[in-house]
Amino acid sequence: MTTHTLRAKRRRSALRAAAFMSPWLIGFSVFFAYPLLSTVYFSFMEYDGFKEPVFNGLENWSYVFSAYPAFWPAMGNTLWLVMVLVSCRVVFGLGVGLLITRIRTGTGVFRTLFYLPYLAPPVAATLAFVFLLNPGTGPVNTILADLGLPAPGWFNDPAWSKPALTLLAVWGVGDLMVIFMAALLDVPKEQYEAAELDGASAWQRFRFVTLPNISPIVMFAVVTGVIQTMQHYTQPLVAGKVASGIIGNSGQQFEPGYPDKSTLTLPQLVHNLGFQRFDYGAACVVALVLFALAMACTTLLIRRRGGLLQAGD
Template identity: 55%
Template sequence: MAAVLSLPRRRVRTRCRTRLTVLAFLAPWLVGVAVFFAYPLAATFYFSFTDYTMLDRAHFVGLRNYVYLFAEDPYVWQAIRNTGWFLVVMVPAQVLFALGTALLLTRIKRGAGFFRTLFYLPSLAPPVAATVAFVFLFNPATGPVNRFLSWLGIEGPLWFSDPGWSKPALVLLALWGSGNVMVILLAALLDVPRELHEAAAIDGASAPQIFRNVTLPSIAPVLLFAVVTGMIQALQYFTQAVVAGTVAAGSADITGSAQVPGYPDGSTLTFPYWLYAQGFQRFNMGYACALAVLLFVVSLGFTALMLRRAR
């Protein structure tokens, strides 16, 4: 009887020992998530309901930050419109450009490795250095781009000094640095079985039909990944917009707040840029946390929507 009773106890001890072993192996990850994700997220939600400058104690103000965000902030809606523009224009352009480049590279027989490296290298350039280089290349007075256009009899625009051309110039920068997306799509294209293409060709399908009915369904998960990650990056678009506006304005200090943010005329003012300005330039950390909460909710909503539609 005692042996029969001890058997369940041994099983319980074995299960507890197994769970403790699993938790011990998961401990570094759990600690990292708790310290670097869960706690900052909870603290952001808390401080979004406070008046907090990082120098004084936080004072609870209820929904005042959110009321100011949606009804009183003179720049937030411009920042939302600019970020939405990048989301709608830059993400599809970058994915389509990367897909076209990947399709082109799959057809190259000689020197494929060289050309793949050539197209991938721009994505390794530091964002600040790449943006500064682009601003000088597209300088309306001395830049080689406008000089080349003048040789063709075309009057080049002001690019980063023109509110109507600053965002398209940033899109060109994003296309130039889309090598990381290109590599992922190239791997997906090379993984499509050749037998499917050959079978479709034998059945009389044309090249566009093969691409639409064979290639696209095969790489759909990778395309979804590229679109979702691109959307998240567009919602967090910060470095290139700040550096481009600062260099084009002739200022070397991005911490100064004397100028209207987002030169020229607020066209490069993105939502993360305004969040940074509120938190670390104007020390309105409580309001910056409210902006961060909104950005988190919108990013989560867009990601969930894309994953739901993909199913």
Template identity: 50%
Template sequence: MASTIQRRRNRAALAFLSPSLLGMLIFFVFPLVMTVFYSFTAFDLSNPPRWNDFANWTFLFTSDPLIGTAVLNTLWFVAILVPVRIVGAMVVAWVLTRARRSSGVLRTLYYLPALIPPVAATIAFVFVFNPATGPVNELLGKVGIDGPGWFTDPAWAKPSLVLLGLWVLGDIMVIFLASLLDVPTEQYEAAELDGANGWQQFWFVTVPNMTPVLLFALITGIIGALQYFTEPAVAATTAQGKASVGQGAAGALGWPDQSTLTYGQLLYSKAFGANLLGYASAMAVVLFVVAAVVMAFLLRRFKAFSPEVAS
């Protein structure tokens, strides 16, 4: 009797889970399996895929002249853009928790840029930082500073994208703000009675309480940086005066001088610019594996750091 009831419960649970399971099979498992399959083929959407063993993988790891530049640029964004956005969002959230007057207005102002579509935000940012006619360099010139080339200078193109990331950090800031406001005040009071200074209170009270939120921000930030595409692609084409994103004869993606060419842009150009869908599939598999390994590593490290995450 008990086993019959258990089977009924299992069937009922499976029935409720079936829409999600079906969606996962159709939109995740099946595309993943087919991507792995296509990575071992020569495929261009015009002809049936033709098996070519490890040719795509060999070219990816030994012969592609742009893969090294794309990987290094992507790692630069992971190492610089992600921490800068997290620290910036934390600072802004902390300042807003201390604001007593007009706190609602300030929160709205800081969050509004995050509502702008990435393409529109990037185009506006490129025009504002235009080295010849942009207001930023005009203001710098009035105080005697010769403004840099920003998105037209290979040395400044990536830092300019970091500034763009700081401008639209409202999405992370709101999450941090809610987490900061949720930290029990009695813990701060107890730490203060024990003689803890401001930094000690932040490190031993605030950070442990925010560990799950920090983990979320770090994982999503790294995955987003590994797939970084829209902002550098739009910035490169806009700075060049082009109307569309593509890897044309002038090499719009990665401009100037491949300084903003990311792994995601190179994957896009191989798949939809050169019609090398098999090779692009191999690149996509590598990206998936790297993201999965990074996520597993971060989860393991945070579990050792925070019992709440471990649970």
């Protein structure tokens, strides 16, 4: 076989591979690479969506990090939700999954009851929680007052607004419950039997048998939870808007983050800067910060898991 024939064969193989990869390449280019490059480009521009963009160097970056007062509260709230909300969802989802796999009767009923809240639309679920946790007339605070317990301000109190959002997220933990149930049912029973013969307690069986077997699923839940929480937008926005008494389409101007910027997240900041203040350059800066933060957290988690696996081996 001549050199020319070998080159032609390799070229045909490369073209065939490119043809099979073309749907992914087109999707990656149109929906990821181009928006990312455009965001980087506009982050160095003064642009309001109407006039031609004008290069202004690092002014947008300097404004966001030093002059815009809402950036650092939004950053702190987003990181708080990533650490607390994701941890609570994973722990609660795993706990419910363990509980349902252990009970002998009514499994289908309990599985349905815990999964149904996940199907509730985010806006409707948030409205329901704002009503239930209303500090003046909500049934939750009414019951707490009847029991002689302190009644928090929930979505009207900066100290309790993020815990209230965490409760809302934990209430809709049905997706993680189903994933963990599938993983728990795949754990080999022989390993549990061997551990019992060795005299392992329930906690030791969970630690040394259950967790090692479901650790990839736990990592999947944590990584996807971090990415989803980085995009937390609808629930805090609706909760803050309803708790503040501003109704949609009422003509009133609403600055996200009520009360006292405690529910303000980075995605809300992107929307506020880009579509309410028409400062697309600053909005692109915040979007890039959010992207970098998500990439850093995801990479750290994956590398951490890789280090743990090597240590275990």
